[in-house]
Amino acid sequence: MANLAEKPAAEIPFDVERLDRLLDDMGIDVLLATSKHNVQYLLGGHRPIFFEYMDATGLGRYMPVLVYPKGDAGKAAYIGHRLENFQTPFETFWTPEVQMASAYSSDAMQKAIAYLDKAGIKPKRIAVEKAFLPVDAGSVLEQTLPDTECIDAQFVLERLRALKRPYELAMLRDASELVVDAMMATIAKQTPGATTREITETLKKEEVNRGLDFDYCLITAGRSLNRAPSTQTWDEGNILCLDSGGNFHGYIGDVARMAIHGEPDAELSDMLAEIEDIQRAAMKPVRAGAIGREIYVAGEAQMYKSKNHNHMQFLAHGMGLTSHEAPRLTGKGPVPYDGYDEDRPLEAGMVVSVETTLQHPERGFIKLEDT
Numbered sequence: 001m002a003n004l005a006e007k008p009a010a011e012i013p014f015d016v017e018r019l020d021r022l023l024d025d026m027g028i029d030v031l032l033a034t035s036k037h038n039v040q041y042l043l044g045g046h047r048p049i050f051f052e053y054m055d056a057t058g059l060g061r062y063m064p065v066l067v068y069p070k071g072d073a074g075k076a077a078y079i080g081h082r083l084e085n086f087q088t089p090f091e092t093f094w095t096p097e098v099q100m101a102s103a104y105s106s107d108a109m110q111k112a113i114a115y116l117d118k119a120g121i122k123p124k125r126i127a128v129e130k131a132f133l134p135v136d137a138g139s140v141l142e143q144t145l146p147d148t149e150c151i152d153a154q155f156v157l158e159r160l161r162a163l164k165r166p167y168e169l170a171m172l173r174d175a176s177e178l179v180v181d182a183m184m185a186t187i188a189k190q191t192p193g194a195t196t197r198e199i200t201e202t203l204k205k206e207e208v209n210r211g212l213d214f215d216y217c218l219i220t221a222g223r224s225l226n227r228a229p230s231t232q233t234w235d236e237g238n239i240l241c242l243d244s245g246g247n248f249h250g251y252i253g254d255v256a257r258m259a260i261h262g263e264p265d266a267e268l269s270d271m272l273a274e275i276e277d278i279q280r281a282a283m284k285p286v287r288a289g290a291i292g293r294e295i296y297v298a299g300e301a302q303m304y305k306s307k308n309h310n311h312m313q314f315l316a317h318g319m320g321l322t323s324h325e326a327p328r329l330t331g332k333g334p335v336p337y338d339g340y341d342e343d344r345p346l347e348a349g350m351v352v353s354v355e356t357t358l359q360h361p362e363r364g365f366i367k368l369e370d371t
Contacts, residue, residue: 013044175253
């Protein structure tokens with residue numbers, strides 16, 4: 001298991017030069033990170049105990065703010081909620097300024113802007129997380145700094161997180177292995193007739209018992225292609241697909257496994273073997289220096305050899321603190337984003353999830369996924 005103590009306390013936990021370079025390339029003076037996952041990353045693992053599973057509170061919502069002036073980490077600040085004061089005796093924050101005094105998103109932004117003024121920072125261009133910036137906080141920023149241009153920080157933060165550090169790789173490995181272990185335990189406990197909702201509840205307990213936060217389970221049984229937990233039963237001779245995400249200290253394990261009550265016939269065995277072959281073919285090019293598109297070229301070439309390819313879907317995407325993060329290997333997948341890494345070399349520390357799905361009209365939903 002990864003040891004959280006492996007991270008050096010009070011040191012800046014990310015590549016400062018890389019962040020400054022990314023900010024400089026886009027002409028950004030100040031970064032304001034406001035999503036829980038990016039704040040966790042920039043603070044080296046901090047997660048608010050009261051808001052780990054929710055954001056809504058009272059008249060508004062929780063929103064942390066990490067203030068990072070380009071090229072001047074000595075003036076960085078963290079604006080947290082007042083309840084995070086309870087964590088300060090047990091955690092060391094690298095930011096010189098720490099304020100645990102906000103209540104809602106709007107006053108958190110007010111405090112962040114007040115800090116910029118106090119520190120003598122007058123940005124012309126600020127990067128904000130537009131997908132994670134509530135309207136009330138955005139309005140405060142716009143009204144208080146009307147002459148400052150706000151651009152989206154998503155690209156900068158994603159490229160910063162794309163190269164995982166050793167402890168992050170350990171977290172992702174642990175998360176994946178724990179989800180698989182929970183799946184195996186769940187399958188072993190089932191008898192014919194259990195509903196997919198009951199199976200999902202069992203998986204949730206198994207993941208939690210292994211130290212994971214349960215995120216989701218996409219589940220199918222028999223010939224059904226519907227992946228929502230329901231009253232449908234997993235019966236003798238039927239296949240089962242579990243596709244689940246488990247969160248380990250913020251890092252996501254996302255894997256898919258198959259099971260059957262009884263013994264699979266030759267056709268089912270052949271279908272699963274084909275999917276395994278596609279998975280292996282796609283994983284083979286994964287190395288530093290390989291061009292991103294090579295993963296898709298290899299996986300799809302193997303997929304089109306199957307007589308079932310018209311019912312198949314191949315997908316490869318980045319994994320980390322969020323699912324479907326960088327590297328972005330295609331702009332043609334079912335999850336819409338640009339293929340930024342399609343024609344660029346993969347870098348050491350990037351993490352890729354590879355998944356192949358067969359939605360067979362007669363035999364049901366068959367899938368494998370690994371990271």
